[in-house]
Amino acid sequence: MSSIEEQIREIEDEIKNTKYNKATSHHIGRLKAKVARLRDDAVTRAMASSGGGEGYNVKKSGDGTVVLVGFPSVGKSTLLNKLTGTESETAGYAFTTVSVIPGAMEHKGANIQILDIPGLIAGAAMGKGRGKEVIAVVRGADLILLLGDVYNEKHVNVLIKELYDAGIRLNKEKPDITIKKTSSGGIRFNSVGNSDLDLGEIRAILAENKIMNADVLVRGSVDQDDFIDAMFGNRVYIPAFFSINKIDLVDAETRKEIDADVTERFGLPPVMISAHSGYNVEELKDSIYDNLGFIRIYLKPVGGKADMEEPLIIREPATVESVCNKLHRDFVEKFRYAKVWGDSVKHDAQRVGLPHELCDGDILTVVTRA
Ligand SMILES: Nc1nc2c(ncn2[C@@H]2O[C@H](COP(=O)(O)OP(=O)(O)OP(=O)(O)O)[C@@H](O)[C@H]2O)c(=O)[nH]1
Numbered sequence: 219m220s221s222i223e224e225q226i227r228e229i230e231d232e233i234k235n236t237k238y239n240k241a242t243s244h245h246i247g248r249l250k251a252k253v254a255r256l257r258d259d260a261v262t263r264a265m266a267s268s269g270g271g272e273g274y275n276v277k278k279s280g281d282g283t284v285v286l287v288g289f290p291s292v293g294k295s296t297l298l299n300k301l302t303g304t305e306s307e308t309a310g311y312a313f314t315t316v317s318v319i320p321g322a323m324e325h326k327g328a329n330i331q332i333l334d335i336p337g338l339i340a341g342a343a344m345g346k347g348r349g350k351e352v353i354a355v356v357r358g359a360d361l362i363l364l365l366g367d368v369y370n371e372k373h374v375n376v377l378i379k380e381l382y383d384a385g386i387r388l389n390k391e392k393p394d395i396t397i398k399k400t401s402s403g404g405i406r407f408n409s410v411g412n413s414d415l416d417l418g419e420i421r422a423i424l425a426e427n428k429i430m431n432a433d434v435l436v437r438g439s440v441d442q443d444d445f446i447d448a449m450f451g452n453r454v455y456i457p458a459f460f461s462i463n464k465i466d467l468v469d470a471e472t473r474k475e476i477d478a479d480v481t482e483r484f485g486l487p488p489v490m491i492s493a494h495s496g497y498n499v500e501e502l503k504d505s506i507y508d509n510l511g512f513i514r515i516y517l518k519p520v521g522g523k524a525d526m527e528e529p530l531i532i533r534e535p536a537t538v539e540s541v542c543n544k545l546h547r548d549f550v551e552k553f554r555y556a557k558v559w560g561d562s563v564k565h566d567a568q569r570v571g572l573p574h575e576l577c578d579g580d581i582l583t584v585v586t587r588a
Pocket residue numbers: 288289290291292293294295296297307308309310311312313314315316335336337463464465466467491492493494495
């Protein structure tokens with residue numbers, strides 16, 4: 219009996235060697251679903267056997283949590299120190315970071331939690347090394363900062379694949395797919411918008427997971443991989459960007475090449491930094507802030523003046539309800555209405571309800587029952 223990894227590799231080779239067309243799409247869908255199931259089983263088993271582990275159950279705090287993800291020795295500990303002033307141990311060899319080191323960074327009024335985790339290594343998603351615990355921390359992040367250095371920019375794909383295999387989807391909206399299992403009636407498929415999928419593919423994919431009866435609704439353009447993700451249901455969708463460290467070690471020409479190379483591999487330009495010298499570290503802080511999607515809400519007590527000094531910092535999409543939740547547990551329960559001044563409303567002092575979505579700079583008054 220071959221190992222799970224060998225089985226996965228064999229099927230992946232078959233997928234690669236099969237030309238995709240209408241005649242083969244069902245077969246490919248089934249193979250992809252099978253790979254996803256094998257991988258899911260392996261990850262679940264690894265998670266169950268690891269049981270979390272000392273130092274991995276980090277409590278989230280602050281207005282948002284960023285996780286530094288990179289190969290060993292790219293400078294994660296050095297960067298964490300620079301960003302937060304936390305003294306985490308650094309050394310010139312691999313694996314100095316043995317457990318999650320949290321730090322706090324203040325930027326533009328936001329309190330951002332930064333977690334330095336052990337270097338991600340190939341095979342982590344399958345439970346190799348400390349990878350399985352690392353993955354659990356990464357899955358809980360609000361933003362992933364992928365850190366490489368000038369020596370390993372060609373391996374950025376390994377990081378991306380590692381996260382992908384662990385069910386982490388970067389910079390992607392969660393596809394709008396509903397799969398409701400039923401007790402009979404076969405697979406019923408409805409789509410709104412231009413989905414690439416047909417009933418045959420959906421049947422083949424669901425059958426691989428032993429689902430023979432279900433109502434399926436798909437909105438917008440969705441492909442096989444999206445559908446398989448929805449079938450498993452345990453995928454997370456997290457924003458991410460790259461930063462390349464140690465640029466003090468290379469000349470301007472090489473920096474340019476690395477920048478272009480990472481941009482091509484990842485689809486977004488990296489922030490080029492030197493954690494040692496501090497070069498571009500302020501720009502990196504701005505990128506973290508922007509990528510977390512923070513907005514500022516100024517609170518105005520009923521009949522009082524708005525506090526324009528200390529805004530409430532909250533991540534987009536920010537509804538009146540999410541602000542209430544942040545203020546106090548009772549606010550949602552006792553909520554009557556809210557009044558808003560700013561870009562999210564047509565006129566000042568407009569009355570809104572809990573689902574109303576706020577914009578950066580809005581002024582908000584929440585009126586509750588006594
Ligand atoms: N030249 C240069 N060296 C750096 C820079 N940042 C970090 N280093 C060095 O790179 C080595 C590794 O740095 P660490 O911060 O320990 O790296 P790490 O990613 O936390 O490593 P692990 O804990 O093993 O995962 C150390 O010798 C650092 O001094 C930089 O901007 N420039």
